[in-house]
Amino acid sequence: MTSRTYSSRDAGHPHARKRRRSLWWLWTLLGLVGIGGVLYATDLVMSEGTVPRGVTVGGVDIGSMSPEQAEVRLRNQLDAQVKTPVTVTAGDMETTVDPVTSGLTVDWDATVDQAGQQPMNPIVRITSFWQTREVGTVSHFNEQLLGGTVSRVTSDLSREAENAALSIDDQGRPEVTDDIDGQSVDRNAVDDGIRRHWLNADHRIAVDADSTDADVDREDAEVAVRDVVDKVTAGDVVFTGRDNVNGVLRPADMGKIVTFTPDNGSFRTDWNVDAAREILSGTLSATEVEFRNANFEVNGSDLVVVPSQDGVEIDWDKTLDPLADKLLDTTNRRHEVSYEDHKATYTTEMAQKANFDDVMGSFTTGGFAGDSGVNIRRVAEEVDGAIVLPGQTFSLNGYTGPRGEAQGYVEAGVIENGHADRAVGGGISQFATTLYNASYFAGMEDVAHTPHSYYISRYPAGREATVFEGAIDLQFKNTFDTPVLIRTSADSSSVTVELRGVRHVDVESIPGPKTDYTDPERIELDGDTCSPSSGSRGFTTSDTRVIRDLDGRELSRTTTTTKYDPSPIVTCR
Template identity: 45%
Template sequence: MPDQYQWPESHSEQTDVLPAIKPPPPKPGEVTAVVPNPPQGAYQGTSAYDEPTVKWGSPEGEPEKPAAKRKGLRTAGFAAGAVVGVLGVLYLVDILTSQGNVPRGVTVAGVEVGGLSRAAAETKLRQEIEPRLGQPVQLRAGEFTMAIEPAKAGLTPDWTKTLDNAGAQPINPITRLTSFFSKREVGFETQTDRAALTAAMEQVRAKVDQQPVEGTIKFDGATPSVVEPKEGRKLDTNAAADLVVKVWVNGQVIDLPVATAPAKVKPDAVQQALAKAKAAVSAPVVIKGEGKDATLSPVAIGAAMQFEPGPDGTLNAKFDQAKVVEAAGPQLKSTEKEGKDAAVVFEGGKPTVKPSEDGMTVKWDTTLAPLVDVSQKPSGRELKAEYEKKPAKVTTEQANQLGIKEVIGEFSTGGFAPESGVNIRVVAQKVNGAIVKPGDTFSLNGFTGPRGTPQGYVEAGVIENGAPAREVGGGISQFATTLYNASYFAGLKDAGHKEHSYYISRYPAAREATVFQNPNGSSVIDLKFTNDAPTGIAIQTIWSPGSITVKIWGTKRYIVESQPGGRTNPTDPQEKPGPAQNCHASNGAPGFTTSDTRVIKDLNGNVIRRDTRNVKYNPQPKITCPPPA
């Protein structure tokens, strides 16, 4: 201690004797303690630290002394510590005994697996979930429903990853405590073949997606009615696939994410269109032609009237011109004039040009332009037909400039039966004078059109499946072969032809052609060639009862030679029974392979190119007929 401070030698020198003071009565709620036999001169009153008032004297009862209180607190502390120690032991035991198990409270797709070992948890999941995984997954998009097969959609359960989602045992004691009273759902994991799932969703989308149906007007004869609008829908395939992966295991119907597309036409626009439709069919419309009129009946108006969405939700009326022409065209046909192309005629063995004639036809687009407005009138419902000239496809001037002045290719065949001769004469008359302009392709089937009885063709002999038969138009292949050879020696470009399946001796091998049409006139086997010359060509046909000749006229530019190849790979005919009726026996003919090379030279004899064509002919079967009954 510092030397300047002097402690007293005795405490007695510092003691003052105070007079006895009677303590005041305790305040309400004040805790007092009564100490019997207080020491003489002791202070009685309230301590400076707000400790309970100590009252000295003889008490009515014995209050707790400060030492006893401290002892009670120590006892309570020991008890609390013991409880904490027990809880700690229980916590450690719980930690140790649950290691490796699925945390308490965990559920997967509604199945409780918390507290189980992973093996037991997987077994339970398989038992309760796996049966539903083989069932089709039900999907719904608005009112549309369908199902997909999980395996085909690439959906496979992943049990290991599913249990991994549950996590490890929690260390937090509060979390462990609350797990006794709560549940925690964890996601189900799926092994996904994304390509297969996307393909499945595209199949769903093809059925779900639909464009909005706009409100419009339809006609039943001359009676119009409203078509109510219907909103469209579009499937979000990516979001749908993600949703299926997430919830397919639940076994419930999955509502797919579908965006809707509202109709654009406003309801009041539909009602306005209905009023226009009723006005349009209220009376006929007359088209005034030159010398004759056409009448559009209310039924014809209703069949041709259409409505299409316009801007800002409107619905605009229009007419299908083709349907109007279908109804009115035949009525005005006599007011039109058919044009004629320039043609090449052969007089005195030389070609001359027969002049073309322009046609006159109704100009339907301008004639029908006011039809919508006229159809709304209560009276004066008339249109004036407008006409226009229709130039010939081949004009006189064009024909004179085609350079058709000399024979550039020619060929003849003969030896046909009378019925075949009739058909050859009819087709020859049709083709005679045909003009093929530079760059154009001639098609025999296309030029003649159908070749049936109405066109003058008769039934004649053909070879069908190697056996003689008869059909309308038989013999046309002989004309096709003759025309093909004429174009061959004219040096024209082959644009497609087909040889007979069986060799016919009157034709040059590998240098012949056949044609065929369906009964409706559609082409099956055709003969085509392209005029690749800078000048035009004309086809001349010369028929006699015993032969057919085709000449190609134009401007000569080539010398053409044919070099036939040898015959190889012979195949013997097989015997084949003929039909029970109308059987025609034949000895058949062997098949073989051969070729033909077209050598094209310029007019000076220099070779320009060689074109070789290889052809395989089938053996013609030997037909045997049954003995007469």
């Protein structure tokens, strides 16, 4: 084994210099590592408990802040943004969502927490000086408010398909409204879109929509324009009437007459005949003459003949049928008006020969109260002088019209549910019974009469009538070829009705027996208007009317059966 001793001259040897450089780099590296370790430890200690460096939320830097500071900064800088209304779109529709009223808020504490803890990786800590890391917000939802908003948005973004529309304007030109596709959105998709994207930077959310086509579109409208509108507006359609008077349907009128309705994939054309008639009547009504049978004006005891007049009437059914064919015909735009001539069935000459010398039928009733008498005299005054022409039907309700206080009628006694009550017009039924019997014995045809539900002893059983305005009427028809004059008279105790004219028949009334009696029930009533009553039994009876000509030959025999309810026994409490 040998040893070597280095002298001072060895220090300049190349190997020695190389060793010295290696040691220098080693010490430098160790120094740097030591410094880095110190810096890392210092940074780690100083940043403990803060948000990691480089973290942003919505573009707001909250790195190296305490959670409290970060939350305050986010609230200050993002508060307006999270309250900004959001536009939700689907197809070509849109609506808005107000976060405040929709229960959409940010959980700032949870948002800061999700930034995480300080990273232990030194490389991550070093790169965080120039790199940023965006973390999302944590939303909080008020489920009740959000549910209402989702329902509204779903409705706002949905619509039924709208068909195209077609009409003719007041200038005779077609007017087409385009069809609109329908669309619908899925409620769950709306809910998910709002939850996920309500904080988008552009404040917009897009939701997929399913579309449905309209049943009738613009192309269908164009077909109807070509096939119908262009033809009916090709020019005036003239209807030639009598006396050189014409009615004209102009293109500008067609919008009132011709309308279009979507129907099963096309437009259905509807033809308004009434509208066409109204337009044409503006001029053609001058060619009509009102039909009028002869009649009489009664002035006290004097009768003045009102002359008859033959009538001329347009037969609109024949004139306008078929309306569609006439309006669509572009080669023939002129058509004849059809008329009907009506000859008077009761002429002036007949009226001038008329006489009212015979009493055809007469009847008198009495026994009414004073207030009922006011109404009986009032209705008798109204009916006195009424004329019933041959073939005409007389209606008591129709002739008098309303019978209220404004017409001079007063409150009086009536029978309501079998017991006494009061109403305006009480007593009119007594006049109706009197008129019914007069017409009965005059041989008038019974068109409508209604007996009372309860028998009233001052009237003939099975041969009486009641009336009620708007519901129950008394009607009879003059089947003879001569007119009838109704004459009335009434005082404080009785009322009489006569039917005057030419007597044609004799009438006999054969009353039937009373059968099938029913006993009354007992009732108790309250009130000042209560009137006690002993009641009466109900029964069934009949009346047979026999009509004979003046030579005694029987012409008819008619039996009418009437059933009366029992009147209750009334006790007043």
